[in-house]
Amino acid sequence: MIAEPTRVLVVDLNNFARYPTVAVGYLAALLRQAGIGVEVFSPLRFGVPGVAREPRETRARGLLRRLNYELEARPGPVATLARAARVRAPGESRRRARLLDRFERALDAGYDAVLVSTYLMYHPLCVAIGARCRDRGVPLLLGGSYFSQEEVGAAWLDVPGLVGLVGGEVEPHLADLVRAAAGGEDLARFPGVSTPGGGRGPACPPLRDLDRLPFPDYSDFPWDSYPxxxxxxxxxxxxxxxxxxxxxxxxxxxxxxxxxxxxxxxxxxxxxxxxxxxxxxxxxxxxxxxxxxxxxxxxxxxxxxxxxxxxxxxxxxxxxxxxxxxxxxxxxxxxxxxxxxxxxxxxxxxxxxxxxxxxxxxxxxxxxxxxxxxxxxxxxxxxxxxxxxxxxxxxxxxxxxxxxxxxxxxxxxxxxxxxxxxxxxxxxxxxxxxxxxxxxxxxxxxxxxxxxxxxxxxxxxxxxxxxxxxxxxxxxxxxxxxxxxxxxxxxxxx
Ligand code: B12
Ligand code: SF4
CATH class of the missing domain: 3.20.20.70 (Aldolase class I)
Incomplete structure (x- = not known):
C-alpha cells in the first residue's frame, strides 16, 4: 500500500490586511518543495483583518493618542479598566467567533498537523485553536518571531494540543519536523523546538546561506481582499x-x-x-x-x-x-x-x-x-x-x-x-x-x-x-x- 502524502494546514496569525505574510510564504514553499500538501488558513479570507496600522490622521485620533499616553504612563486601576474597554473593541468577539467557526470547518478536511504562525498578542486565540486541534487529535505546532526567547516560549507551552513550540530558523529541517509531528514522535530532538513535556532541542543557529531557500510562495493568500x-x-x-x-x-x-x-x-x-x-x-x-x-x-x-x-x-x-x-x-x-x-x-x-x-x-x-x-x-x-x-x-x-x-x-x-x-x-x-x-x-x-x-x-x-x-x-x-x-x-x- 502506498502511504498518503502528509497534509498540513498553516494558520496565519500575523494576518495583515495589506499584503501576505513572509513567514507563511516561506513555510508553504519549503513544505511543498518537500512534497507535503499545504493549505493556508488566512483569517482575512473570512473578513477578519489583522491589527490596523497607522490609519489616516484625524483630530479625534490626535486626541486618542493623548489619552493613550496618559493611560500608559499611569499603570493603575483606572488605566487597566480603560485598557480592558479598548481590548473589547466592538465586533472583536464576533470576528473571533467567525474565525474559530471557519477554522473548525477547515479541520473537517482532515489534516495530519496544524501549523500556526503567530504574534504574541494572540495567545487566547491560540488556546482556542489548540483546544479544537486536541479534540480532533490533530497535532499542533506553534511558531513565530518571538519564540526564540526562552522565557517567552516557556510561557506558551500550556497551549492545548501543542506538540512543539518552534523558536528558530528551522528551514533546513522543517519537513522532517512536520512529518515527525504528524507521526506522533517526540520533537525535542529538533533544533529550536520545545515540547510541553519540558523537552528542548539544541539551539538553532542563524541560517547562513539564504540564497539556498526557495522563493516564498504567496499563492494561497486572498489577493482579491487587499486594496x-x-x-x-x-x-x-x-x-x-x-x-x-x-x-x-x-x-x-x-x-x-x-x-x-x-x-x-x-x-x-x-x-x-x-x-x-x-x-x-x-x-x-x-x-x-x-x-x-x-x-x-x-x-x-x-x-x-x-x-x-x-x-x-x-x-x-x-x-x-x-x-x-x-x-x-x-x-x-x-x-x-x-x-x-x-x-x-x-x-x-x-x-x-x-x-x-x-x-x-x-x-x-x-x-x-x-x-x-x-x-x-x-x-x-x-x-x-x-x-x-x-x-x-x-x-x-x-x-x-x-x-x-x-x-x-x-x-x-x-x-x-x-x-x-x-x-x-x-x-x-x-x-x-x-x-x-x-x-x-x-x-x-x-x-x-x-x-x-x-x-x-x-x-x-x-x-x-x-x-x-x-x-x-x-x-x-x-x-x-x-x-x-x-x-x-x-x-x-x-
Ligand atoms: C514585517 C513586519 C511586520 C509587517 C508585516 C507583518 C506581516 N503580517 O507580515 C507589519 C509592518 C504589518 C507588522 C505589523 C506589526 N508587527 Co511586525 N514585524 C515585522 C518584522 C520586521 C519582519 C517579519 C518578517 O517577515 N520576518 C521574516 C520571517 C521569515 O521571519 P519570522 O516571521 O520570524 O518567521 C520565521 C521563523 O520564526 C519561523 N516561523 C514563523 N512562524 C512559524 C510557524 C511554525 C509552525 C514554524 C514551524 C515556524 C515558524 O519560520 C520563519 C522562517 O525562519 C518583524 C521583526 C523580525 N525581525 O522578524 C516584526 C515583528 C514580527 N512585529 C512585531 C509587532 C509587535 C508588530 C505589531 C503588533 C506592531 C504594532 N503595534 O502595530 C504589528 C501587528 C500586525 C498584525 N497584523 O498582527 C513583533 C512581534 C512581537 C510579537 N508580539 O509577536 C516583531 C518581532 C517586531 C519586534 N521586535 O517587536 N510587522
Ligand atoms: S538595531 Fe537596527 S533594526 Fe534595531 S532599531 Fe537599531 S537600527 Fe533599527
Missing part, C-alpha cells in the same frame, strides 16, 4: 547595525545577527513575484535595507529592470558611520528606481538620548538625510520613541523641535512610548538592577506577551508633561498632512 497587490520582500535577516539597546527586532527569531541574500538572488525574486502575482508594488520588510550596500545599490540600479514601472518602499538606518548609502545622489537614484517612501527610526531629537540608546546616529546627518530624501521626492516616514529611560523634559522638547524644524520634510511620524520587551539589553539591565532608586518603577514583566509594564517617574514632572504635549502637537500637525500622491498606494502600509 492593492503589494508583495513583501526580505533581502536579509537581522540588521547591519544591531546595537540599539531597546530593539527587539534584533533579538527576534530571524533578527539575531545580520545575514544577506546576494543581490542577484533578490533581483531574481523581484522579477519572479511580479510575474507570479501580476504585481508592481513591493514592500521591503528588512529592518535596515541599507545593511548590505551591494544589495541596496542593486535595488537602485536594477529594480526597474526586474519590475518595469514598479514602486517600492523600505526602512533604512541613517547611521553616522559612512558610507551609509544615503547620500543625496543615492536618494535620487532610489526615487528614480521606483522607491516612493522611506522609513527611518529617528527616535529622538536629543543627541544625548540617541547615545544612551546606542542608536549610532548623529543629528546633523539625520537632518541632512531628511532634507535630501524629501528633496529627492521620497515620502519620508519616521518613528520616534518617548519615555526612554534617562530622557528628561529638555530631551522631549528637543524631539518636538526636530519635528517642527523638519515639518516640511517628514510626511508621517509614528510615535511610540518606550516599550520594555524581553530580549533587548534595556529590560535585561533594568531587571538586573538591585532594588533601589530608579527612574523606572512598578516593573511588571509578562513573559507571555514579552512585555514589561512600568512607570517612568520623570514623566510625572509638569515640565515633561508640557514637553510631551508639544511633541504630540508636532506629530499631529505632520500626520494631518495629505500624503504625496506618489506614495498614496502605500498609505498605512509602513
Amino acid at each position: 492593492d497587490r503589494i508583495v513583501p520582500m526580505i533581502t536579509g535577516r537581522g540588521c547591519g547595525w544591531g546595537a540599539c539597546t531597546f530593539c527587539s527586532d534584533v533579538t527576534s527569531t530571524v533578527g539575531r545577527t545580520f545575514r544577506s541574500r546576494s543581490p542577484g538572488n533578490v533581483i531574481e525574486e523581484l522579477a519572479h513575484q511580479a510575474r507570479r502575482h501580476d504585481a508592481e508594488l513591493f514592500t521591503f520588510v528588512d529592518l535596515k535595507l541599507n545593511s548590505d550596500l551591494s544589495v541596496w545599490e542593486a535595488l537602485l540600479g536594477r529594480f526597474q529592470g526586474a519590475v518595469p514601472g514598479g514602486q517600492w518602499i523600505g526602512a533604512v538606518h541613517v547611521g553616522a558611520r559612512q558610507p551609509n548609502g544615503l547620500g543625496r545622489r543615492e536618494l535620487e537614484a532610489a526615487r528614480a528606481a521606483g522607491m516612493v517612501r522611506i522609513t527611518t527610526g529617528l527616535e529622538s531629537g536629543s543627541q544625548r538620548v540617541l547615545d544612551l540608546m546606542r542608536k549610532g546616529a548623529d543629528l546633523g546627518e539625520s537632518g541632512r538625510f531628511l532634507r535630501d530624501a524629501s528633496a529627492a521626492g521620497l515620502s519620508v516616514r519616521v518613528t520616534m520613541i518617548h519615555g526612554f529611560p534617562g530622557e528628561r523634559a529638555e530631551d522631549v522638547v528637543a524631539s518636538a523641535l526636530l519635528l517642527e524644524r523638519h515639518r516640511r520634510h517628514i510626511e508621517r511620524v509614528s510615535l511610540n512610548r518606550c516599550q520594555l520587551t524581553i530580549g533587548p539589553p534595556l529590560l535585561s539591565r533594568l531587571r538586573a538592577l538591585p532594588d533601589g532608586p530608579s527612574d523606572v518603577v512598578d516593573l511588571r514583566v509578562d513573559p507571555r506577551a514579552a512585555q514589561a509594564s512600568h512607570r517612568y517617574l520623570p514623566a510625572d514632572d509638569p515640565e515633561y508633561r508640557r514637553a510631551t504635549r508639544r511633541l504630540l502637537d508636532a506629530v499631529s500637525a505632520i500626520n494631518r498632512r495629505p500624503i504625496s500622491p506618489s506614495a498614496r498606494r502605500f498609505e498605512g502600509v509602513m
Whole structure:
C-alpha cells in the first residue's frame, strides 16, 4: 500500500490586511518543495483583518493618542479598566467567533498537523485553536518571531494540543519536523523546538546561506481582499547595525545577527513575484535595507529592470558611520528606481538620548538625510520613541523641535512610548538592577506577551508633561498632512 502524502494546514496569525505574510510564504514553499500538501488558513479570507496600522490622521485620533499616553504612563486601576474597554473593541468577539467557526470547518478536511504562525498578542486565540486541534487529535505546532526567547516560549507551552513550540530558523529541517509531528514522535530532538513535556532541542543557529531557500510562495493568500497587490520582500535577516539597546527586532527569531541574500538572488525574486502575482508594488520588510550596500545599490540600479514601472518602499538606518548609502545622489537614484517612501527610526531629537540608546546616529546627518530624501521626492516616514529611560523634559522638547524644524520634510511620524520587551539589553539591565532608586518603577514583566509594564517617574514632572504635549502637537500637525500622491498606494502600509 502506498502511504498518503502528509497534509498540513498553516494558520496565519500575523494576518495583515495589506499584503501576505513572509513567514507563511516561506513555510508553504519549503513544505511543498518537500512534497507535503499545504493549505493556508488566512483569517482575512473570512473578513477578519489583522491589527490596523497607522490609519489616516484625524483630530479625534490626535486626541486618542493623548489619552493613550496618559493611560500608559499611569499603570493603575483606572488605566487597566480603560485598557480592558479598548481590548473589547466592538465586533472583536464576533470576528473571533467567525474565525474559530471557519477554522473548525477547515479541520473537517482532515489534516495530519496544524501549523500556526503567530504574534504574541494572540495567545487566547491560540488556546482556542489548540483546544479544537486536541479534540480532533490533530497535532499542533506553534511558531513565530518571538519564540526564540526562552522565557517567552516557556510561557506558551500550556497551549492545548501543542506538540512543539518552534523558536528558530528551522528551514533546513522543517519537513522532517512536520512529518515527525504528524507521526506522533517526540520533537525535542529538533533544533529550536520545545515540547510541553519540558523537552528542548539544541539551539538553532542563524541560517547562513539564504540564497539556498526557495522563493516564498504567496499563492494561497486572498489577493482579491487587499486594496492593492503589494508583495513583501526580505533581502536579509537581522540588521547591519544591531546595537540599539531597546530593539527587539534584533533579538527576534530571524533578527539575531545580520545575514544577506546576494543581490542577484533578490533581483531574481523581484522579477519572479511580479510575474507570479501580476504585481508592481513591493514592500521591503528588512529592518535596515541599507545593511548590505551591494544589495541596496542593486535595488537602485536594477529594480526597474526586474519590475518595469514598479514602486517600492523600505526602512533604512541613517547611521553616522559612512558610507551609509544615503547620500543625496543615492536618494535620487532610489526615487528614480521606483522607491516612493522611506522609513527611518529617528527616535529622538536629543543627541544625548540617541547615545544612551546606542542608536549610532548623529543629528546633523539625520537632518541632512531628511532634507535630501524629501528633496529627492521620497515620502519620508519616521518613528520616534518617548519615555526612554534617562530622557528628561529638555530631551522631549528637543524631539518636538526636530519635528517642527523638519515639518516640511517628514510626511508621517509614528510615535511610540518606550516599550520594555524581553530580549533587548534595556529590560535585561533594568531587571538586573538591585532594588533601589530608579527612574523606572512598578516593573511588571509578562513573559507571555514579552512585555514589561512600568512607570517612568520623570514623566510625572509638569515640565515633561508640557514637553510631551508639544511633541504630540508636532506629530499631529505632520500626520494631518495629505500624503504625496506618489506614495498614496502605500498609505498605512509602513
Ligand atoms: C514585517 C513586519 C511586520 C509587517 C508585516 C507583518 C506581516 N503580517 O507580515 C507589519 C509592518 C504589518 C507588522 C505589523 C506589526 N508587527 Co511586525 N514585524 C515585522 C518584522 C520586521 C519582519 C517579519 C518578517 O517577515 N520576518 C521574516 C520571517 C521569515 O521571519 P519570522 O516571521 O520570524 O518567521 C520565521 C521563523 O520564526 C519561523 N516561523 C514563523 N512562524 C512559524 C510557524 C511554525 C509552525 C514554524 C514551524 C515556524 C515558524 O519560520 C520563519 C522562517 O525562519 C518583524 C521583526 C523580525 N525581525 O522578524 C516584526 C515583528 C514580527 N512585529 C512585531 C509587532 C509587535 C508588530 C505589531 C503588533 C506592531 C504594532 N503595534 O502595530 C504589528 C501587528 C500586525 C498584525 N497584523 O498582527 C513583533 C512581534 C512581537 C510579537 N508580539 O509577536 C516583531 C518581532 C517586531 C519586534 N521586535 O517587536 N510587522
Ligand atoms: S537600527 Fe533599527 S533594526 Fe537596527 S538595531 Fe537599531 S532599531 Fe534595531
